[in-house]
Amino acid sequence: MxxxxxxxxxxxxxxxxxxxxxxxxxxxxxxxxxxxxxxxxxxxxxxxxxxxxxVGQLGTVFVYVGVALFLSLGLDPIVSRIERKLPRPAAVAVVVGGVILAFAGILLAIVPVLVKQITNLIDTAPDMVDDITHSDWYGWLTDQFGTNFDSAVSGVLDFLQDPTNLGEIGGGIVAVGAGIAGGVTGVIIVLILTLYFMASMRAMKRLAVRFVPAYHRPRFRELLEDVSGAVGRYVIGQVSLALCNAVLSLIFLSIIGAPLPALLALIAFVGSLIPLVGTLSASIIITAVCLVNSPTTALIAGIYYLVYMQIEAYVLSPRIMSKAVAVPGSLVVIAAVGGGALGGILGALVAIPVAASVIIIVQKVVFPAQDLKKLPPGERAEAGVDGNPPAVEV
Structure with missing residues (x-):
């Protein structure tokens, strides 16, 4: 004005x-x-x-769309490979069918075992409490902390045995059930969106290119393919690492007799999807849950995950993620924390591929543009620097 x-x-x-x-x-x-x-x-x-x-109210929807988009980018290389022998609609149908079968197999393998183990845990809870109160480590804690520790445990037991508190406990259970139902709904929405994104991936790319001026389209199309390919490889690599951690955790936790090994293996899978910080966080949770069984079980689990994290960092991850873009550890932590603050676990999962995409854009666009600035003015004009479009025919 x-x-x-x-x-x-x-x-x-x-x-x-x-x-x-x-x-x-x-x-x-x-x-x-x-x-x-x-x-x-x-x-x-x-x-x-x-x-x-x-925008704030639609934050969860944006997270669902982002997760579905990155899943579709991760599955697109598989679709492209199958597309060499089948038409694209058939290739998409094969991949979607495989994903649905894998998801159903995980549910059929985990849910019955999980229900059985939870039922057994509820049935054996009184005996477990009695064993804990008569164990050696409980006596040692009582000797160290005196009546304060004993009073705290007695207060917890009195709270659980008081019928008037059943309503509060029931309300908490209802809240947990609502959260689980919301999570299942979110998974279904993400799967449906992933199906649509995979089927229309090429059309989406062509539409994105149309928003760019014609003289920049060849470069933008190349950059878009680089970003989508790198993100796809990153997603596939991270899922492979998470699946490896989940399978090994299920076998090991079943051998040492940890409580709810199927559920703990699922926690290991979800945690491993978040690089660097996810495996460590899941390992701490699993080790803490193993304390319910015995301190020896927790100690064995802690030692196992310390060894596994070293193997994952120096053996598995370099081999699996060798073709994906490398994200510095500091950016992984910043992206995971920021994504978690914005969208919870799903936000943290999406944040890492976003950071990888930003790194590719910086490497492919920002750095070359800065390197060209050392050229003489005439050559800079021919290269398309300083606002002059390059001589490229579309």
Whole structure:
């Protein structure tokens, strides 16, 4: 906005009044009432707040779309490989059928075992509490901390045995059940979106290219293929690492007699999807759960995961992720924390491929543009620097 001056009035509109009391100058001699000016500003602020509120409420939807998009990018190389022998619709159908069968197999393998183990845990809970109170380590803790520790345990047991507290416990169980139902719904939505994205991946890429000026389209198309290919390889590699961790965890935890090994293996799988911090977090949770059985079991589990993390970092990860873009450890931590703060576990899962995409864009666009700035002005113009489009035919 440019304020109207007396000189402008004299040059452009000699008959206009230089200053009108109660009005704000508004370009080309027009003037606006201060009340109208303030009203427009307030409406602009309200619209901005409304847009921010809508974006905040749709945050979960954006996370679902992001997860489905990255899953489709991860499965696209498999679809392209099958497409060499089958048409693309058939290749997409084969991949989707394989994903559904794998998901159903995981549910059939985990859910019955999980229900059985939870039932056994509830049935044996009184005996387990009695064994804990008569164990050597419980006696050692009682000797170390005296009556304070004994009083705390007695208070917990009294709370659990009080019928008036059953309502609060039931409310917590209902909340957990609602959370599980929401998670299952989210998984179904992500699977459906992944199906649509895989079927229309090429059309989506062509549409994205259309938004770019024609003289930049060849370079943008190449960059888009690089980003999608790297993200796809990254997703496949990370899922392979997570699957390896889950299978080994299920076998090892079953051997040492850990409680709920199927559930703990699922925690290991989800945790391994988040690089660097996910495996460590899942290992700590699993080791803490093993304390329910005995300190010896927890110690064995902790030693196992310490060894496994070293093998994963120096043997498995370099071999599996050798063709994917390398993300520095510091950026992994920042992306995982930021994504988790914005969208929970799903946000953390999406944040790592986003960081990988940003790194590719920086390497492919920003760095070459900076390197070209050392050329003479004439060569810089031919290379398309300083706003001059390169001589490329589409």
């Amino acid at each position: 440019r304020w109207w001056t007396a000189k402008d009035d004299a040059d452009e509109a000699p008959s206009a009044t230089v200053s009108t009391p109660g009005y704000i100058p508004w370009g080309n001699g027009a003037r606006i009432n201060p009340f109208t000016f303030g009203l427009l500003g307030a409406l602009g602020v309200l619209v901005a707040l409304l847009i921010g509120s809508i």
